[in-house]
Amino acid sequence: MLDVRNLRVEYRTAGAPYVAVHDESFAVRAGEFFTLLGPSGCGKTTTLRSVAGLETPTAGRIEIDGVPVFDGATGRAVPTHAREIAMVFQSYAIWPHMTVFENVAFPLRVKRLPGAALRRQVDEVLQMVGLGDFAERPATMLSGGQQQRVALARAIVKDAKVLLLDEPLSNLDAKLREQMRRELRRLQKHVGTTSIYVTHDQDEALSLSDRIAVMRGGRIVELGRPLDLYLRPRHTFTARFVGQAELAPCKVVQAGADAVLVETKLGRFRARVNADIGARANHLMVRPEHVVFADADADADDGTGENMLEGQIANILFSGKLVEYEVQTGQGVVSVCAASNVLRTLGEAVRLHLPPEHCVLLTDGEGGGSLGDIPGGDAAPAGPGNRRTA
C-alpha cells in the first residue's frame, strides 16, 4: 500500500545541511497499522511529512497504492492535496473558526460532495468517534480529548488510502491516553485503513501496532512485530527502547546452533534467543519479568546450576500490579519484576534463575541482520516463549 525506498531528507541550515532521515526504506501492507517508534528528534515526523508531501525529500521514492507520489530521480512530486492520504496532527490543528461539523465536513466539501451525502457521512463519522451530539459546537469549546476526536474524524471522513497519525495522543493526560488508545485501535480495525502512526511512547506502539519500525538518528534500526521486538530484539538500542531491559555486555565463550554460552560480569549464561548471531553477540539481555525466583518455582532450577544468581533484595518498588525488586548480587544489581501475589521482604536472600529461552543475544547498532520486511522470521527460538514467572 505504501512503499518508501531509500528516503533521504535534508534540512537546509545555516551551515552544512542537516540530514534528518538517512536512506530509509520500508513497506506497509494494506490495512496494516504501522508504527514509527523512536526517541525525540530521530526523524519520525519528518518521515511522515514526507509521505504527506508536506516536506520535500532530497532523494528516494515514495509510492502510495502503486502510484509514485515522489521520485527523487525524476523530481516528480505530487502535491499534498492530490495524495491519497489523511493526517492527524500532534497539535490537532482544529480550525477554531469552524464548528465541529464544519471541521469534519471540510475534506468532503473540498471534494464537492452533495449536501445530503455529506451530512450523512459526517454524522456517521462523528457518531463513530462519539461526538454525535457535538456537531454544532464551535471547535474552540472542546476539551483536549474531544479535539483529538474531531481531528481523527476529519481524517477518517476523507476515506484516504493511508492514514497518517503524528503522536495524536501525546497531548492528552495519562488516563485519557489509555482510553483513546483503545478507541483508536477499535476505529482502525473498524475502518480498516492502512495507518502509519508516529510515537515515542513504546507502550502505545506495542499495544496498537501490527508492526513497528524502531528509529534512531534518522535510520530504522529494527523493524518487526511488537511481540518480536519485545521478546526477540536483535539490537541493544531496540532492547533498551522497547520495554525495560536488564542488559550486560558479554563475550561469547561457545557458540552453538541453538544456544550460545556467554561470559558477563554476572557470570556465565546460556542464551537461546538469537543464537544465530553467534560469535558477534556483544550484549546479553533479559526482561525483568522473565527472571524467576528459583525458590518459588521448583522446576525453574533445572538442576544444572546454570543461569543461576544469588543475592539479596536491596530495594522494593511496589506499583500495584507488579512489584519490582532490585537484587544485589556479588557482581551487581539485577532488577526483577514479579506479580504481587507473593511479596518478599527487604534483605531477604534469594536465588534467581535466568531461563536460557529468555536470555536474548544482542548486537550493537549496525551490522545486524538485514532489515527486511519481516525480520525475526528466522528460526523461532526453541522452548516456550510464554513461561510464566511467579
Place this chain on the structure above:
Amino acid sequence: MSASTDTARTRLALVLGRWMPFAMLGLMLTWLVVVPLVILLVGSFSVTGLPVDFFTRGFTLDNYIQTYSDPFFWRMAWTTTVFAVCSALGSLTLGIILAWLVERTDLPARGLVRVLIILPLATPPVLLAIGWIMLLSPRTGFFNQLLQSGLGLSAAPFNIYSLTGMIFVDMLALVPSTFLILSPAFRNMDPNLEEAAMTSGARFHTMIWRVVLPLLLPAILAAGGFLLIVGFLVFDIPGAIGMPVGIFVLSTRVVYLATDAPTGMAEYGLIASMAIFFLVVLLLIAFGYQRATRRAARFVTVTGKGFRIRPFALKRWRWVAFGFVALYFTLVTIAPMGILIWASLMPWFAQPSWDMLQHVTLANHLDFFNNRRAVRAAQNSITISVISATAVAVISIIISWVVVRSNAVGRRVLDALAFLPIAIPGVMIGVALIFVYLTFDLLPIYGTIWIIVIAYVTNYISFGTRASNGVMVQLHSDLEEAAMTSGARWGRLMRSIIIPLTLPALVAVWIWVLAICMRELTSALLLQGRGNTTVPVLLWGYWTGGQPNRAAAVGVWLVVAMLFVIGLWQFMAQRSRLSGVRE
C-alpha cells in the same frame, strides 16, 4: 478597644488603597481626555463657539444648523469616507501580502525585506505627500514630465491633486503600520492549521480562502479598524495634496476654518459642531475595533503546542515576490525621498537633469543648521518628544499595572478612559486644547511647548496603555509568585524579575512614541504659537509659503533623525522579543 480602632484604621487604609489609584489616575485622565471633549461639546452650543460665551450668552443650535444644512459639508463627509475606506483597503491588501510573504514564505532576504517595509515609518506622511507632489504634479511633476516627453503625450498622464492621488499616497503611508499589526498574527498562526487543509485535499486557493483568511479575519478586522480611524483623522496628506485645490476632508476643513477662514476669524462654532460629528463616527469605529481585537485574542488562544514554521515554497514566484517588495519600496521611499534630496540640493525648484547638476548647493541644509528659527524648532521637537514619550511611558505603565494587576476600584473605567483618545484625532485634540486653554487661563501654557506636550500625551496614551497592558498580561503572575516562593522580597522581585522583563518592551514603547511625536504635524500646527514651532510645522510653513527647497532640506534631516530613532526602536523590540515578551 484599641484593637478595634486599629482594625478600623486598617480597613480605612484598605478602602483608601483601593480607591486612591482610581481617584488619582481618574482625575488625571479626566483632565487630559474628558475635559477637552466636554468643553468642545459645550462650545458647539455657544454662539461664537467659545465655551465662555455659552455661559454668558446662552444656548444655541445655530452652529449645528449651519453646519449640517450645508450640502458642502455632506459632500465633504462623503469625500472623507471614500478617502478613508479606499486607503484602508489599499494598505490592508498590501499589508496582508507583505506580512504573508515575510512571515510565511521563503522570500529571499527576508530580514532585509522586513527592514525595507518598516523603514518608511521614518518618512512623515507630509513629506511623502510633498515628495509625490514633486513627482506627479500635473505641471511640474518629474514622472509626468518624463512620461510626457518619453511617450510624446500632450497632457500629463497623472494628476496628484485629486482624491485618487490622496488615496494613493495615504495608502503607501499606512502600509508599514498595517504590516506591524498583521505580522504577529501571521507569525503566530499554527502552520499545522494550513497543512491540515492541504492533507484534507484542499488546493492552495481553497486553503487561503477557507482557512487562512478566516483565521486571520479578527486580526485583519482589527487592522482595518485602526486604518479607518487613521484615514478619518489624518490631516497631513489631504492637507498637502487636497487643500491647495479645494478638495477637503473633515480634518483639513477643521484646520482651514481654524487658521485660514475667509472671514479672518477662526470659526470656532462651526469647528466644534463639525468635530462632534467626527467624534461620533470615530467612536463607532473604535468600538468595532476593540471588539475585533478582543475576538482576535480569543482565536489566538487555541493554537497548539510549540511549532516550527516551515516557509511556504514560492518556487519560481520567489523573485516575482521580491520584485513586488522592491516596487513597493521604490514607491514609498526611493522615489519620493530621491526627489526630496534632489530638491534640497537645488537653489530653486527644478526637476532633476544633467544641466541642473552644476547648480547643486548645500545652502538649504546649511540654512537649517544656522537659521535661528530652524534651530529653535529642532530644539522644540526634541524637548517635546522626549517629555511626551517619557510621560506616556510612565503613565501607561502605572495605568496598566492598576488595570491588569491590582484589584483597585474602577479599573475598567480607567482602561476605557485611556483607550478613548484613539478615536480623537490630532485635529480635534488641537482644537479642544485651544478651547480649554483659551477658556481657563489658570494655566498660561497657550502657545508654549507644554500645550503640545499635553496634546501628545492625550493622543498617545491609548497606544501606550495598549502596549503596556500587553506586557503586563504576558508577565504571568506565576513569574512573580515563583520569585516570591524562591524567597525574593518585593524590591528584589522588581529588580530581578519585573523590570528586566518589561524594560525592553517599555523602552520600545517609549521610542515609538518619541518617533510619532517627532513627525506629528496636525496638533502642533493647530497649537502653534510664537515659541513652540516644531520641525514638521517649520517644514509645513516653508512648503505652504512657497519655499519647497528649504522644506525639502528640513524634511531630509527629519528623516535622518527618524531613521535613527526607528532603528533604536526595532533594536529594542527585537530584544524584548528575545526575552520572551511580545510587543
